[in-house]
Amino acid sequence: MESASLNAMTSSTSHETLLAEARLSSPPASRLTKHYALPGLERERRQFHEFVAVDLAHTTMLVEQGIVSTATGRAILEQLLAIRDMEPSDFPVDARKGSFLLQMESYLFSAIGEDVGGQMHTGRSRIDQGATVRRLYKRNRILDVMDRLNEFQDAVAEQARRHAHTIMPGYTHMQQAQPWVFGHYLLSFSSRLHDSFERLAQAYGRVNRNPLGTVGLAGTSWPLNRERTTELLGFDGLVENSKLGREAFDAADAICALSFIMADLNDLATDLHIWSSTEFGLVECDDSYCGTSSIFPQKKNPVALETIRKAAGPAVTWLGAALATFRAEGTGDQAMRTVSHIDEAFSTTESMLDLFTGVIETLIVHRDRMAESLKGSWCTASNLADVIVRERGLSFRQVHHIVARAVRNCVAQGLSPNELTSARLDEAAFETAGVRLRLSDCAVQEALDPRRFVETRITDGSVGPHQVARLLEHAAQERAADRQWVSMARTHLDRSQRMLIEAVVKLVA
Template sequence: MMPPTSSAPHSAGSAGALLTDARLGKKPAPRLRRYYLEPGLRKELPKLHQILAVDLAHVVMLAERGIIPATQAARLVDALRDLRADPEARLRIEPERGSMVLQIEAHLTNAVGESDAGALSTGRSRIDQGATVRRLYERNGTLAVLDRLVALQDALLALAARHSRTLMPGYTHLQPSQPWVFGHYLLGFANKIHRAFVRMLEAYHHLNLSPLGTVGGSGSPWPLDRRRTAALLGFAGLVENARLGRDIQYLADIAAAACLIMNEINDLATDLQLWSSNEFALVELDAGYCGTSSIFPQKKNPIALEGIRTAAAQSMHWFSNVLALCRGMGSGDLAMRSPGHVDAVFETTADMTDLMTGIIETLIVHPSRMGARAQLGWTTASSLADLLVHQGTLSYRQAHHAVGAFVRHCVENDVAVTDATAGLFASVTGLDMALTDAEFRSALDPATFIAACTSQGGAAPEQVDALLRAAAADREADRSWLDTEQHRLASCNAELDRAAEILAAARPAGSHHHPDLAHE
């Protein structure tokens, strides 16, 4: 929702003429206002805090460099801080004026006069101002995603630790493959989420560069201190070449990283939805993350998982949309209108990651059923083939054929894996393994199979414990970086407030800015 709008005629005494008056001599057409200006303002409105931060940092720099007088800067700082205190209530939007920077200029004109308000445009354009605002807003969105990724790692590690010894059936092609350990499975996703953090962090480094001061693409004749405004706004560096101030290719990095995050949580959601079905019943969602049916009273529908999968499907266009926009830009200014779907990238990715965190934190696991299912489906047949190879008479492929024929015989004759014997194996395959029936069954035991999976990264207990420690270290490194960065940004914001306060103190005693006519 936009703040109140006005259709009153404009004059020099009422925030001055429209920007378009001098060159175009005509107000925006109603259709342009409805279909272009008003939607653009609605997209800018959530970025109002960032817009005002950029304005404040720019004024501070202009004053510190002696580009505008300190007293003029003080009046601007007062007016900007007053607006910043409650912008949605105090800023009157007049769509025919154009973008939000012009709305604020009109507000400042009413507050401190046209001369002071116009000084804010010294050494900048809407190109670099808008690009800076977008990067600040997108930085917040990226940090929110990174924070949610760390929280999901926390949840996955906690559940993995509780189930570091829980046997379950593994599946390929939805058919039983080998025994798995549920904690080992979860650690795989913890690793993926850590990699997603690293990938998004790399995109963050490309994002967190200041374009302010690149102006129209060739820089400025004014002695701007771009590093000062970058520091006040928390940027880690500059967009060095002024030609790249309006560049949005960094959004492709963010969109790609976000798409991959959505892909990871989609895979986890797909597995959990399948395994929570009545046919598998290995896990169960907490009732708080389920819905029910208007007709089937028995239903406990995993709607949270379905929501994640739906959002993941819709996320697949994010990357291609950014690339399409970049391709269409050439040397023009399509980026002046930020791609509308980008805000959804941050919101959807953060929200769905948070939703998955809640699902994992409350997931109901059925270890006994998992263990029982791990005994079925001949999941340790490869272990039997390995044993034949170890006896030194067959290659693995020969052993694979022999065990495959034995499994087919047992399935066709309704012989359960727990009833199979060494004698039966010898009679079917013609191979005498010289094992007792107890030794033969031990070779087919899932726990024995897992205990033997001691290769690095395997599912044996000592390997799972090592993976837990490594994943916990990754999580701690991610959290440490995030905490440090958030502290750094808070310090930058405090420095901006301090610098603005110093400027405000330069206002002569008893001097006040004009009444805010936008309140009348």
């Protein structure tokens, strides 16, 4: 919703008594309207459908409990159903009237009178009503992010399957460390992303609790049926303590999970960004996810990866900003119990997952360059050390010194790994440990072969072929479970929505 449209509505003429007029002697200052009311209404209008759902459920419960009459409830519900059919942008708003709760009331007053429409707010506060709306909104956004996360996981897993046997250098300290498998590398992110899905699911569980009926702070004397609104709105349970109805730590949970997802995306994007450079040339973004330079004709810039990395930067502050806001409040001011930047966090995470899905689906992997970069590499030196320990019974630390000296000597003499002989290895062994190993030249070269290195990895989770196949299967099972989780959550919400409408229609009929 644009501020301009709200401003236009603000200037409209209204004859009803505004809520603030009963207590305040002056109308809201134009600056207050501009900087407080309008931004709040813009945010709340994005939650239009959640506002309507809460009003429908609360009014239905009031009628069922005999708190308001059937005739009154019917009149209110008929108007709420009419509002429900509107587009959010078509709903009339006057910023002078206050929050969206008061905008809804104003609409009812104009249609059925304040004496009838004003009964909808019986037994509730803007505090618990707003908290309920925000929880409904957050759970829907969480499910949307989960959908994008599952799609991204599918793209990552498919590339991992294609490259389950693609050997590349593995790096630590930006230096070649050991042979790696590109599919295994991608599967490490599959595991991380599943952990992030679980964090979102845990956050969803804390978000999806019903604060409606906690009222402002201490509950109410009205005989509300909180279990009924929990059922009608699809919550999994109650916010049990009435003081906690206004709290927004559930939003902090959600935004923390979103931050982890952005960290996952940043790490993967950073590696691919580096590896797509001319110096590495291991991967390449498809032209459709790249840009060009206005001055350098040869440039093909991986702008999609840069966009993801840039978006991930502010994500490290999301949780801190939320908790810092809460710290300013203590237990006195519920207005501080909101996370104003959560919309940005949801939108950023969802859009970057979508963008990265396209990048991964079209990613070009240069197998030949990966293989070429292993030639002349000493990244199998640790395997040579293991072979010596196994064959000669020396301690690993002793052998580490021997192999390190052998590498040092070869580098100094301009020799590549395939020129390391048993004699040269013995020379290094004698220099450092006073021993001769007497391995065959064949054994030395086999120990230094990158493909043989990969083939001999047997520990759980390693880059060995059988382990990569197992990890692929494990990742598939996790993705299936994640998709099932979202499906069950949406089915539950669809069922509760049908239940709500059936209850409303029954009262209106």
